[in-house]
Structure formats: structure tokens, C-alpha cells
Amino acid sequence: MTDTEGFLLEISVHQADVNDKSGARLVLDKLKGQYPRLELLWGDKGYDSHPLEEWTEAELDAKLEIVKHPWDGQRKQWVGPDGKAEQIERPSGFVILPRRWVVERTFAWAENYRRLSKDYEYKAETSETMFQCAMIHLMVRRLSRVRSETHQQQAYF
Numbered sequence: 215m216t217d218t219e220g221f222l223l224e225i226s227v228h229q230a231d232v233n234d235k236s237g238a239r240l241v242l243d244k245l246k247g248q249y250p251r252l253e254l255l256w257g258d259k260g261y262d263s264h265p266l267e268e269w270t271e272a273e274l275d276a277k278l279e280i281v282k283h284p285w286d287g288q289r290k291q292w293v294g295p296d297g298k299a300e301q302i303e304r305p306s307g308f309v310i311l312p313r314r315w316v317v318e319r320t321f322a323w324a325e326n327y328r329r330l331s332k333d334y335e336y337k338a339e340t341s342e343t344m345f346q347c348a349m350i351h352l353m354v355r356r357l358s359r360v361r362s363e364t365h366q367q368q369a370y371f
Contacts, residue, residue: 215241215255218313220320222349223249227338234260245274252276256313281314324348 215224226241238261245252255270255278262280270278324330327348335341 215245216317216320218316220316220323221353222320222346225342225345227341227345229338235263235266238266239269242270242274254279256281258314281311283309283311320349323352327351 215222217223224241224244226237226244228237228240232240238257242255252274253276255274255276257278257280259280259282261278262282267278270276324345327344329344330348333341335344
């Protein structure tokens with residue numbers, strides 16, 4: 215789980231046979247009581263289920279919003295209000311969807327760390343820790359760059 219900037223809030227590494235909806239509960243369960251101002255969560259279609267949405271509202275007091283393709287739920291042929299059938303053109307290839315690219319960007323940042331490029335770890339806890347270390351390193355580098363730019367500006371005055 216990331217914030218809107220793509221920085222890691224919580225992580226849960228689990229076995230591959232755990233589906234997205236069950237895995238979501240594992241990571242969301244870790245959020246209980248940590249972020250009281252959390253109101254809205256975005257997820258992709260893999261997390262689209264009413265029990266998960268209800269659980270998120272009951273346990274976290276937050277709304278789970280599923281980001282979908284604009285053509286989801288439509289067929290290739292649509293009958294308009296006038297009764298005429300129209301063909302719907304779906305874009306081919308990759309389509310950028312709002313908010314979903316944030317997590318993908320975080321994964322891309324993590325891929326720059328050699329230890330995360332492949333699954334080298336034997337334990338899920340070690341994988342989680344390595345991902346957290348990579349995100350800490352990324353945040354410290356960004357903070358130090360901002361701080362050094364601020365000091366350079368002050369030196370000119």
C-alpha cells in the first residue's frame with residue numbers, strides 16, 4: 215500500500231496461492247489504527263468485491279474505490295437511446311488509468327535495487343524488510359537532495 219505520492223505505507227508479502235482479495239485483507243489489517251485520517255483507498259479490478267469493500271468500511275472506516283477502465287461493463291456493441299446499434303472502439307495496448315500508475319511506479323523504483331530484482335529471499339518477512347529498506351533509502355536520498363539544494367540557495371544570500 216502506498217500513499218498518493220507512491221511512498222510505502224505498508225507491505226505484506228505472502229504466498230502466490232493467496233488471491234488479491236485475501237491478500238488485501240492481510241495488508242489492510244496492518245493499517246488498523248495507524249492512519250486515522252485515511253478516508254479513501256484506490257484499488258484495481260482484482261480487489262473488486264463487496265465483502266472487501268464492506269470490511270474496509272467497517273474495520274478501517276475508509277472507502278475502497280475500484281479504478282476501472284472506461285469501457286468496463288460494456289460490450290463491443292451498444293444500443294443507443296434511439297435504438298440504433300453502435301460499435302464501441304476499445305483502445306488497443308496499454309491504457310493509463312488514473313491512480314493505478316502510482317503503485318506501478320513504486321514497483322519500478324524498487325526494481326532498481328538488485329536485491330529486489332528477483333525473489334532471492336526464503337522468508338516473506340525478509341522480502342518485506344528488504345522492500346522497506348529500499349523505500350527508506352529512496353526517501354533519504356530525496357530528502358538529502360532537497361536539503362542540499364536549500365543549503366546551496368542559502369549560501370548565495
